[in-house]
Amino acid sequence: MSKTVDDPLLSLEDVSVEFKDEPLIEQALPDNIVERFGLGESPVKALDDVTVELAEEDALVLVGESGSGKSTLGRTAIGLQESTEGSVKYDGYDIDAVREGEHAGEVYFEDIRRALQIVHQDPGSALNPYRTVKSTLSQPLKLWYPDLDLNDRRERIRRMLQTTGITPAEEYMERYPHELSGGEQQRVAIIRAMLVEPDVILLDEVVSALDVSLRVDVMDLLLELQDMFGTSYIFISHNLTNARYFADKADGRVAVMYLGNIVEIGSVEEVIGDPSHPYTKILKWASLPLDPMEGRETIPEESPIMMEDPPDPADPPSGCPFHEACPKAREACRNEEPELLSADDDTDRLVSCFREDEHHEYWNSEPIHDEERDIPL
Ligand code: SF4
Structure with a gap:
């Protein structure tokens, strides 16, 4: 559901x-x-x-x-x-x-x-190469929680590094981005976002x-x-x-x-x-x-x-935006843009296609594409 x-x-x-x-x-x-x-x-x-x-x-x-x-x-x-x-x-x-x-x-x-x-x-470009992990992670804490002192900031950073498996945390705090693997860099980027409790x-x-x-x-x-x-x-x-x-x-x-x-x-x-x-x-x-x-x-x-x-979004097609490539497109799809509607089944999904509406004129209009182009969707 x-x-x-x-x-x-x-x-x-x-x-x-x-x-x-x-x-x-x-x-x-x-x-x-x-x-x-x-x-x-x-x-x-x-x-x-x-x-x-x-x-x-x-x-x-x-x-x-x-x-x-x-x-x-x-x-x-x-x-x-x-x-x-x-x-x-x-x-x-x-x-x-x-x-x-x-x-x-x-x-x-x-x-x-x-x-x-x-x-x-790309965490490699998102992290400042001249800042240690501790310095990088201290920045958002200084910005959003100015009342925290040095020890509080350090403790929050240490706990998050441990929580995310970057251990020994004390050692990693002093590392620069180039001393981290790609996975570790991404974890640091995630911690930086998480530290401000978003x-x-x-x-x-x-x-x-x-x-x-x-x-x-x-x-x-x-x-x-x-x-x-x-x-x-x-x-x-x-x-x-x-x-x-x-x-x-x-x-x-x-x-x-x-x-x-x-x-x-x-x-x-x-x-x-x-x-x-x-x-x-x-x-x-x-x-x-x-x-x-x-x-x-x-x-x-x-x-x-x-x-x-x-299609080029600066010159989008009329009607359904997918009609130029859609194997199920019919003439009605050229003229009108479908809205997101409840699917014609017992699910909660929403679908933007006329085929979900059994009464739509789509069903009485001619297919746009050649038979050989059609694929069994
Ligand atoms: S069949 Fe559905 S998805 Fe395909 S062009 Fe028509 S409205 Fe769009």
Whole structure:
């Protein structure tokens, strides 16, 4: 069952983000957007009318190809990226309004920045090479807890290093990043975020740069820390295997993204175990199975679908954003954009496809693509 969100900690309602010549606030534009599409006269719609919520001690896993909007959604949810349209609320407060100084006396933007943290993909570049582990981890404590003295800070850092298996802690405190393995660097980056007791951490491809053997260790550590501290996670991954593992263990939801839209969201059993949206099915086909002994379903070699890049977000197609590649597309899909609706089954999942509505005109319209292009989804 997909976890329902009765009392959301974070809520995004009809949120869109467009990039023009410059990013909207001080944060850098995600590299993958710039590399793939550049920035020209036309605005790039990186997020298109997205609505999603996150509860306390929740986990939302975002999957999709590079440039699908995962990082933009994550960064917008934690206030690092300003939205162009819609509202993003933390604990009921509109983050952009708080950023502008509204609700002063009740909540300040600094409180939100502390409560909503991020861990990046590459800990090597996220850690200052000239600072020891102790110095790196002291910085957020000095910033957010100025009343702590040197001994208090040292003790908090020592305890977190021990908790996360970086021992002997006293010795590691004096090391520099280049004296740590990739897995140890990522643990230090996670500790840096955890030390300020956040409500939500955005984990942006945090295991992607690690050896396969270390990925499960780091994901397990994150899950243990969630149990200890009750933190909510937004876990971003282009890798369906990692997404499935994390969402399953965290009892979280999986949201599949395509061209700035969530096209399917639900529990891991629903979305990855038995996908409904044509794009999710293709993603699953293209992924390695969790169990290497488990056979992978055959991807038709002649299918042009797998060879096509997603459309240019600066010039998105009309209608369903997936219709140019979708093997199930019909004429109706060219004209109207599907909304996220309850799936036409007994699950809690939401799916953005006309095929979920048995009364939609889709069923009476002509297929767009040639018969030979069709694959048995
Ligand atoms: S609405 Fe049409 S084009 Fe879009 S996913 Fe469904 S069948 Fe494919």
